Amino acid sequence: MPSLPSSMDPCPGRPKAPSFLSDLGKATLRGIRRCPRCGTYNGTRGLSCKNKTCGAVFRAGARRQPGTDAVRLLGGARGQLYSVRQRDSRCFVELGTSETAIQTPEGTLLTQLSSGRCHAPACAKAAADKQCQHLKLALGCQAEATPLPLKSSVLGAVQAPAEAKQSLWALATEPTGPLVQRVTKSVLVVKCQASTRHGLGYLHASFGQRRFSCACRPPGHGRAQRRQQHREEEEEEDEEEEEEAPPARCIHFLACICAFASDESLAREFSEFLASDGSGGTGRVWGLKGTVTPQLLRGPGLAPRARGAAAARAKKRKRDPGPGCHQVLDESQVSLSFQEWLGSVTERIHQTMHYQFEGHPEPLVFHIPQSFFEALQQRISSGSGKKRLPNSTTEFVRRDALPLGTFSKYTWHITNVLQVKQIFDTPEVPLEITRSFVQNRDGSYEPFRSPRVEVEPLPEGLGPHEKQPPLRPLELQTFLKVGHTSPTQKEPTPFTIEWIPDILPRSRLGELRLKFQYGHHGGPRQPPGRGDPPPEPPLATITFP
Template sequence: MEQHPERTKTLAFLADLGKPTLRGIKKCPKCGTINGTRGLSCKNKSCGAVFRDGVRKQLPSIDAVRIVTGSASQVYSVRLRDRGPDYRGFVELGTSEAVQTVDGTIITHITGRCFVPTCFKVSTQGASEYQCQHVKLATECHLEATPHTLKSSVLNSLQVSGETKQAIWTLATESSGPLVQRITKSIMVVKCKASPKHSLGFLHVSFHEKARMKGVTERKFYCSCQAFKASKPGSIKEESPKRCIHFYACVCAFASDEKLGQEFSYFINFHSTGLQANTETQLLAIYPQDPTSQAAVSAVSKARKKKKDDITVSQPIDESQVSLSFQDWLASVTERINQTMHYQFNGRPEPLVFHVPQTFFDALQQRISMGSKKKRLPNSTSGFVRKDAVPLGTFSKYTWQITNVLQVKQIFDTPEMPLEVTRSFIENRDGTYELFKCPKVQVESIAEAYRRVEKQPTIRPLELKTFLRVGNMSPEQKEPTPFIIEWIPDILPRLKIGEMRIKLVYGHHRNGHIECREQQPPLGHNLELISCRFQQS
């Protein structure tokens, strides 16, 4: 066999190198791909393993997180590996189906839809060649997001426009599931209005802190709604700092939880001290820290109110423009319930009676059914004949019994008037009682509440409280105490106005001990049921 001189010379030159040591390269411990030793992460995009300790490590479970939707819908937040750890999209998985092949192998098919803008694929687990990496991450996910509570009292204290409050409240209540939930240390998922860009009704909001030189920390937030461009709070011009409602929703969620409030205190503080633009219809000053600024805001508010009152006196009122919204009406019902729970009385008030338009009660019934896919049926239905008073005739009465105090609060809470499940009172020298309110609630901002490390409790002369009795109040109680809503439609048939009755009981606490009052028959006793009765399905 003929040998090439050049090849023989080269082999002789390299003959003393010894065995290869694989110096400068290493295998990925996760997938086996050959990488350089200086590599920060695996170059196999479908692996994503991180090698260096100096780089922010991404655990495999962070690649995909299941979102709490409150329904059967399976929505996942997935990381876009080719764009960095802070870029995320959404994937929705459908139903699974087990299919047996000819050789007896059982394959499970899970349909999935990818909503990543650069992908938008519909794939099936069984057909791997058509499956995008985002759907694959979702199918392998075993981690669920952490939902965060949004307190109505915090939302009510947020000094933004009524329209912004209403928008946040609508997002929180119009669909099931939490308004804000945490995906990673810095990224939240917030409910939003469904649109072509956010067809699932969710979007990502991120809050970042990055240390710079000389002890300077850069903080910024970004919302994928892009209503306003990504912004760095420290560099925003004071005359026009704008936020989207998703940022406000996150601030309310942070302020509703003590640990989150401490962790994201900077964004709460910045939001509270940021100067907002004043318009003719809204005053967006967020808790000014300077007392002189507070006085200026009060002066402006009083001046506007006086100007509005003067205009009302000098000009006739257009009756066609006078209207009452459902939220305003419900707030009046909630205020009536709050007033009823007075310490001076025995806790068994007479039924609260309201004349209500049918459309308003339909909206209220939707709140009663909140959290359930089906419309909640009444616990009982009864018919009765009215002969001794007008209106005369035969009427139907529908009764709902709520046995969970949180559901009662969910039904009657509004941004303007939260339902008070407990109320505090002061006893006067003449034996009467008046409502006690801590003055700090009116002047202290959300930021101040979390800026102080230690909060001194308010000293009260006596701890006198009323509390709404709903459900089982003690281990010995066999039947839960109901909060009862009764509805008699068509009391005024031409205008479609009915009669709503609310029956409630409340208890009394004196210095932490339940105070016994005069006992009366249990709520709902001696109901006039003369036709039919059925249990809720």
């Protein structure tokens, strides 16, 4: 192919190709491809996008952290805080709203705009008006982190310096959210002291196969420290063994293992970490070996055999796939205790006290054995030397509904809210006299689940601690209306218990009815109407640095 004259060359300033490349033809895009998410050009052999702010995965062989792309955290201090997947790690994203006031001849016009900030290092340096992929994932987030409990008895029994335990307990009792939250199967978010590196006061920690990593230390820090110690002590260890050894622990590891040990199911799942001394070869023992773990795992020898027991159970499931024709359930062994039933009643009361509805609900109706009501009547009469008689007894004839006949109805009016709590309290489901709620973006309300922190007496050396008041988000609450709930009220509001025995005479089942009212604390309650669009959420001023 003859070359073009210089006057006809479309790119006269470009250096001419050598003569042996003159017949290559038109250039193609062979060997590269565009990322479908961000448009960056990548090699066809690439496993994931080389754009660090994108992290799109092209092939199943790419290392991708399992779990949800974005998870909403509980108790964000300044707004809604999210943990978002960032290639092989995770980053934090803040979402909120900003309010602007504009003066017009008609008055003040308030505008509310959604705002957000990504704390990934690569995104923080990008333009402020450019929305990164992490912000988009947070905006479409539907998942929520799981708060982990923390018992002070576990924290007191752990082998760690007293100042470290005091620091953790102070963080755990702050009303800004739980100390440890679970984001994915292996990734946790731990509350920490705010610093220039962790300005939000949160960081990520992960537990893998006998390995723990924390964002408080740069990658490879634990490995370098172990190698330094290896050189100093001149120990001859196998390199593979050295890589599998756990790294030196930090205070955030202490927070995680205390949270694991505070819950029986978590203690079984992370039994390998709880059974180790946690020193990582540093001589600093921050573990639970020989203290709390044996009691939680039901026997001191169970933790090392946890994996073998799980494998044995899996083999058994393969031989016997589960309930079916090979297993016969003994009906005589199926029973419901009074406290289990009463716990369900208490849970029904909680469900009824919803901020989104009026405070005059329909009566709660239960059909229960006579023995259950006799046990409930003992609770009604508790504190008195004799059985408390009903406030009224009524004979009535039922003709317009089944069952037909003449029945007796016994009614008790309880006008002391503490007595109501004493009647319906159970060890598993204590009665909540007040319930807290948060408002969603669509104007609806949902109960606020505060972190499960059990306040227990601390052992000597930790010092006294004050009981923290419960967190009341936005002061949106419902409360039981029992007794005098307002200064102008003349007659007390009762919590009414009605009992109609022998609704089913052969089975000795009666009908229990609970009638009560509840009120609302906080801003104006605006439940969304049926068929109407939900109202806008209340205006709030949230400023991001």
